[in-house]
Amino acid sequence: MLHINGNFQKLPGSYLFAETARRTKEYGIAHPEREIxxxxxxxxxxxxxxxxxxxxxxxxxxxxxxxxxxxxxxxxGYDFLVNAIRANEYASRGIDLDYDEVFxxxxxKSDVGNIQELFAPDALIAVxxxxxxxxxxxxxxxxxxxxxxxxxxxxxxxxxxxxxNGFEPPLPRGPVDVxxxxxxxxxxxxxxxxxxxxxFVNWAKEHGAIIIYDAAYRAYVTTPDIPLSIYEIPGARxxxxxxxxxxxxxxxxGTRCAWTVVPHEVCxxxxxxxxxxxxxxxxxxxxxxxxxxxxxxxxxxxAVYSPExxxxxxxxxxxxxxxxxxxxxxxxxxxxxxxxxxxxxYIWLKLPDGIDSWTFFDRLLHECQVVGTPGVGFGPSxxxxxxxxxxxxxxxxxxxxxxxxxxxx
Numbered sequence: 001m002l003h004i005n006g007n008f009q010k011l012p013g014s015y016l017f018a019e020t021a022r023r024t025k026e027y028g029i030a031h032p033e034r035e036i037x038x039x040x041x042x043x044x045x046x047x048x049x050x051x052x053x054x055x056x057x058x059x060x061x062x063x064x065x066x067x068x069x070x071x072x073x074x075x076x077g078y079d080f081l082v083n084a085i086r087a088n089e090y091a092s093r094g095i096d097l098d099y100d101e102v103f104x105x106x107x108x109k110s111d112v113g114n115i116q117e118l119f120a121p122d123a124l125i126a127v128x129x130x131x132x133x134x135x136x137x138x139x140x141x142x143x144x145x146x147x148x149x150x151x152x153x154x155x156x157x158x159x160x161x162x163x164x165n166g167f168e169p170p171l172p173r174g175p176v177d178v179x180x181x182x183x184x185x186x187x188x189x190x191x192x193x194x195x196x197x198x199x200f201v202n203w204a205k206e207h208g209a210i211i212i213y214d215a216a217y218r219a220y221v222t223t224p225d226i227p228l229s230i231y232e233i234p235g236a237r238x239x240x241x242x243x244x245x246x247x248x249x250x251x252x253x254g255t256r257c258a259w260t261v262v263p264h265e266v267c268x269x270x271x272x273x274x275x276x277x278x279x280x281x282x283x284x285x286x287x288x289x290x291x292x293x294x295x296x297x298x299x300x301x302x303a304v305y306s307p308e309x310x311x312x313x314x315x316x317x318x319x320x321x322x323x324x325x326x327x328x329x330x331x332x333x334x335x336x337x338x339x340x341x342x343x344x345x346y347i348w349l350k351l352p353d354g355i356d357s358w359t360f361f362d363r364l365l366h367e368c369q370v371v372g373t374p375g376v377g378f379g380p381s382x383x384x385x386x387x388x389x390x391x392x393x394x395x396x397x398x399x400x401x402x403x404x405x406x407x408x409x
C-alpha cells in the first residue's frame with residue numbers, strides 16, 4: 001500500500017484562513033439576520049478596472065478566430081507582458097533585467113510555495129515572525145521545519161518582529177540557507193528602508209544564503225524612499241529572488257497572474273560543491289509542472305501598464321488606502337495601539353494584555369459581527385496581535401469601525 005508523505009500530518013490543524021472562514025460561516029448560519037463585515041482575508045472587493053476588462057475582451061475575441069487563436073503559450077510568459085514588466089517595474093527604477101529572468105505565473109502564493117522545490121531537503125529556513133503562512137507550510141510539507149510543538153517548529157529559524165524592535169527583524173544568529181522576507185509586510189503592514197534591507201543583502205552574501213523576497217504589496221507604498229524592489233539594493237542580484245503579483249495591485253485575486261524574478265547570478269551548491277544557477281533550475285521546474293497563464297489573462301495584465309490602466313488602478317488603490325486610514329485613525333482614536341496601514345493595506349492591532357488572538361477573533365465576530373485574522377495564525381510572535389484589512393468598501397469599513405467604537409471588550 002502507498003506510504004503517504006508524513007510531513008503533511010505534522011501540519012497543525014487547518015490552514016489559517018480556512019479556519020477563520022469556518023468559524024465565520026458557522027456564525028452566519030446561526031445568525032442569518034446579522035450583517036457580517038469581513039476585514040479578515042486579504043481579498044479585494046473592487047472589480048477589475050475598465051482598461052483591463054477591455055483588453056481581456058479583445059483577447060477573448062482573438063481566441064474565437066482561427067487567424068488569432070492561440071494554444072499553449074510560451075512556458076515563461078508572452079513577451080508583451082514580460083517586457084512590460086521589465087520596463088515599468090524595473091527599468092523605470094534603474095534596474096536592468098534580462099528577458100529570461102522574468103517568469104509569468106498564476107500567483108505569488110504559488111511561486112513562494114513552489115520555489116522551495118529547488119532547495120535541498122536539509123536546507124535551513126529562516127522566516128520573519130509573524131509571517132505569511134505559505135512560506136512555513138510549504139517547507140513543512142517538504143520536511144525542512146522539524147516537529148511542531150503546538151506553537152513553533154523545531155527546525156525553523158524565527159526572526160521576531162514586534163512593537164519592541166520596531167518590527168525590524170533581527171539578522172539570523174547562526175547560518176541559514178534561505179531567508180523569506182515580505183515587504184510591505186503581510187501581516188504587520190510595516191516596511192523596511194534601504195539601510196535595513198541592505199543589512200540582509202550583506203548578510204546573505206557573507207553567509208552564502210539566498211533571500212526569497214515577496215513584494216506583492218509594493219504598489220501600496222506611499223512613504224518616500226522605501227524600496228519597491230529588493231534589486232534597488234546593491235548586491236541583491238547575487239542573492240535574491242523576487243516574487244510579485246497583480247492580485248492586490250490590479251484586483252487579480254480571482255483572475256490569477258503574477259511574476260517571479262530569478263537573476264542569473266543567484267546560485268546554490270550541488271553535491272559536488274559546485275555553484276549551480278537557480279535560474280536554470282526554475283526554468284526546468286516551470287516547463288515541467290506549469291503550462292502558463294492563459295493568453296487573455298496575460299493581455300489583461302499587460303493593460304495594467306497602459307496610461308489608462310495605471311490611472312484606474314491608482315484610483316482603486318487610493319480607495320483601499322483611504323479605508324486603511326479610516327481603520328488606523330479610528331482605532332487609534334479609541335486608544336488602541338495600531339501599526340501598518342500607511343504603506344500596506346493591512347492594519348496590525350496590539351491586543352490588551354490577557355486576551356489571546358483567537359479569543360479576540362471570536363468576540364469581535366460574535367459581539368461586533370466584524371471578521372479579522374488572529375495574529376497567532378501568522379506565527380508565535382503574532383500572539384497578542386490581530387490583523388484587519390482595508391479590502392472592503394468605504395461604507396462597510398466605516399461601519400465596522402463604528403461598531404468597534406461602541407464595543408466594550
